[in-house]
Amino acid sequence: MMEAKFFRFLKIVGVGFKARAEAEGRLLYLKLGYSHEVELTVPPAVRVFCFKNNVVCCTGIDKGRVHQFAAAVRSCKPPEVYKGKGIMYTDEVIKKKEGKRSNLIPTLHNASDGCKGIHGRRLPLPPSHHSSLLIAIKKVVDWDIRDPEHPYSLEQLSVLSEESITVDEKLGRILITFTPTIQHCSMATVIGLCLREKLKDCFPPHFKVDIKVAPGSHANEESAVVLILLYTVLQSYPKHVCFLSPAVNKQLNDKERVAAALENPNLRQLVDECLYSSEL
């Protein structure tokens, strides 16, 4: 028979983030996008329950222990300030910050104006076509790639900026150049794969896409191939691995290689999770 029980509720925000309790509430497993599940041993006199796999309830008769354990759970993935993803108390209010939004798509004026498009060129298009293209580009630029270490949008991390997108409407071609920053060079190939798939969603099917990776600092030809294989078993992301851009470019633009890689269910799943993480 328990006396007054104390509760602390936490919620987990983020696609693919989940919690699960085992051993009658004495063990808590958290999937937070890291390569391994986080396992927490619940201290004595505290128990955890999970609801709908993203609400965690810590309960017990010792208020200090309950609050302390809840804090420990929260510290596994504190909420980040741009999108509010992470673990937070249910009554916590996350003050979000505006991401870097400078020089994004300008507001649309009258059709007769012809809007200022990419690189300041005037694009004399009918407004509906124009705006949907701009919206599509905005979606790509805003898109939040789900890298567990760096849960920010590609633009915020200067991986991808508007200047690096060129659209040739007449030919129906898009060229995107992205610069892998040091933190991201290990994900260059997956980013490339994701970009290609994402663009298929955003742009009309007749648009052809070329993806080029701007030069990184070090060269390792083999690692790009190894990376695709590594991702197929969802091992820990290789750190400090940079790519020779021509090799990565050649692979990313090799339709046969990309098609074969995406037939791998693990890699497909990773790419799908990256793609849809922004659609919370």
Next chain:
Amino acid sequence: MNFADEKLELRELQRLEGHADRVWGLAWKPATGGDGVPAVLASCSGDKTVRVWEQSPLTGSFQCKAVLEETHNRTVRSCAWSPSGKLLATASFDATTAIWEDVGGDFACISTLEGHENEVKSVSWNASGSLLATCGRDKSVWIWEVLPHNEFDCVSVLQGHTQDVKMVQWHPTVDILFSCSYDNTIKIWAEDGDNDDWHCVQTLNESNSDDLTIKIWGSDIMRMQSGDGNAPWNHLSTLSGYHDRTIFSVHWSRDGIIASGAADDAIRLFVESEDHLVDGPSYKLLLKKEKAHDMDVNAVQWSSMEENRRLASASDDGTVKIWEFAASSGHKKPPS
């Protein structure tokens, strides 16, 4: 054949729908399409199936005669008929090559060739149908021997390429094998004597090879046919500036027309040009069929039918198209 005299066009005869994913390759069945035998075509797809299409003698249109499924569990990348037309080989990303036989209208998988470590990208039969070659992402080329009672035995595993091997093709008359690879080289393999000792006799290495040019290579045919598998191949000609996106397929017709299928959805036809300003043959663009398909053209192949110039093309848009290259209506074809 003088192509300048007449207004020729590539006319779409039919669009074959049915595949649920991109069509990667196709192959006309040999010895069909003439002498009262209806034309037959096989196509292979990302939907893991192979479809066999047959032309109806009454209506002239192609119907899907058979769907070869439940054998490959990944994309089927390439298909090839044996020279007699009795067998069909299909190469798949599932690392196997299946051999099918037409048993009274139904196709049965009579053998599965295993051995590649990962995706098989191409399969080719030699001129006599006694040997089969496959290649894949595991950088190797495998040569298989066709034995009685539908048995296949691996004769040799050729290592030499340093990256994925994308395609293999046998010479049309002599038993020499060509393989081309992601490592930007083409290797030529021949047998030393008759003891299953296959080795690389030449490596064609063009330093600025890219996927926007077509290169023509030639060799001394007399030397080769007298049994010298080592007759060297020389680069004769380059067709550049005609394509601005990846060329996925090229095929030479019996009367010397080169067809190309590219990632800009177009089919182009080239012929040898009359002007002899340069050493060796030179080629000119005869025709560009823009928007031949809605998406990338992955494969083109001329049919070996004598009478008409028929071309088949396969695309990412999931369709196969049959074309006729002939004088446009209103012009009479002069007797050749």
